[in-house]
Amino acid sequence: MAGLASxxxxxxxxxxxxxxxxxxSAPGWADRAMEFIGEYGILLAVVLLVLGCWWSVRKRPDTxxxxxxxxxxIWAPLAAGIxxxxxxxxxxxxxxxxxxxxxxxxxxxxxxxxDFSFVSDHATLAMAIGAGLFVAHRKFGLAAIGLAxxxxxxRVFMGVHYPTDVIGGFALGTAVTxxxxxxxxxxxxxxxxxxxxxxxxxxxxRSRRVRAVAAAAVEIPEARSxxxxxxxxx
Numbered sequence: 255m256a257g258l259a260s261x262x263x264x265x266x267x268x269x270x271x272x273x274x275x276x277x278x279s280a281p282g283w284a285d286r287a288m289e290f291i292g293e294y295g296i297l298l299a300v301v302l303l304v305l306g307c308w309w310s311v312r313k314r315p316d317t318x319x320x321x322x323x324x325x326x327x328i329w330a331p332l333a334a335g336i337x338x339x340x341x342x343x344x345x346x347x348x349x350x351x352x353x354x355x356x357x358x359x360x361x362x363x364x365x366x367x368x369d370f371s372f373v374s375d376h377a378t379l380a381m382a383i384g385a386g387l388f389v390a391h392r393k394f395g396l397a398a399i400g401l402a403x404x405x406x407x408x409r410v411f412m413g414v415h416y417p418t419d420v421i422g423g424f425a426l427g428t429a430v431t432x433x434x435x436x437x438x439x440x441x442x443x444x445x446x447x448x449x450x451x452x453x454x455x456x457x458x459x460r461s462r463r464v465r466a467v468a469a470a471a472v473e474i475p476e477a478r479s480x481x482x483x484x485x486x487x488x
Contacts (some may be wrong), residue, residue: 266360269417271361273410277361289363296401297376300383302366304330307387309396312461320460323390325442329410330386332438333431337382338375341426345370353416362413374415377423380405385431387438401428 275360277285304327311323354362380402388395406420450459 266356266416266418268409270413273414273417274360276401277363277411277413280283285361285363288408292376292405293364295406296380296408300380300398301399303387303394303398304383307391311391312396312457312459313463315356315458316445317460321447322439322443323461324434325439326344326390326447328387328433328442329438330383330390330431333386333434334379334382334427337378337427337430337433340430341373341378341423342376344373344426348372350416350419352414354413360413364412364414365461367414371415372419373422373426374406374409374419375423377402377406377410377415377420378427380427381424385428386435388433388478389435405442407475433450 262421269357277288308324308327310319311327313321314334334399342435348370351366352369352371354360381399383402384398384402386395387398402424406417406424409415409420411418446459449455
């Protein structure tokens with residue numbers, strides 16, 4: 255795989271220089287901002303999206319819908335962790351060096367990267383979570399996928415990955431999340447359903463306000479029915 259990136263005429267390398275060239279022409283503060291965003295910021299934003307998605311689905315009026323969505327949200331970071339673990343042997347097998355180790359003139363924003371390049375852990379993590387959230391909640395999922403794409407761009411901009419490293423990360427994260435999703439959901443859904451029926455833990459699946467509204471909706475028809483029976487008896 256490393257040989258694919260050794261020739262400057264290769265589209266992978268040309269795109270690397272084109273995107274990383276933006277870092278050279280950018281002011282220093284912009285490079286520092288991109289360094290933080292690409293290394294930590296986007297992943298933090300993805301975590302906040304996961305929390306926001308969980309907070310949102312807790313407000314669904316239907317219990318089973320909330321249970322399924324929460325199980326999907328739990329699966330998203332678990333899938334990301336599995337994908338990164340699978341990437342460890344992939345990196346060792348492919349053995350592609352970082353782009354700055356083989357090409358001159360790159361503006362490397364993050365120093366000290368000595369491991370292999372293919373595939374990108376950051377791209378894998380972000381896209382795995384994005385795919386998982388998309389299954390649980392389309393709106394939050396699309397936002398997470400957008401952040402994953404931005405993460406991939408940042409890794410190339412920073413000079414630490416080839417574009418194909420990022421594409422490989424996207425593919426790995428999506429494949430692990432979607433292919434293992436049926437098995438994971440079969441295991442997680444009963445657990446989340448049990449939590450929803452428990453005493454203190456049910457707040458993790460459905461908000462107190464939604465449960466109160468649902469309980470009131472059940473009590474009102476029962477009260478009317480009881481009133482009707484009393485009127486007939488009178």
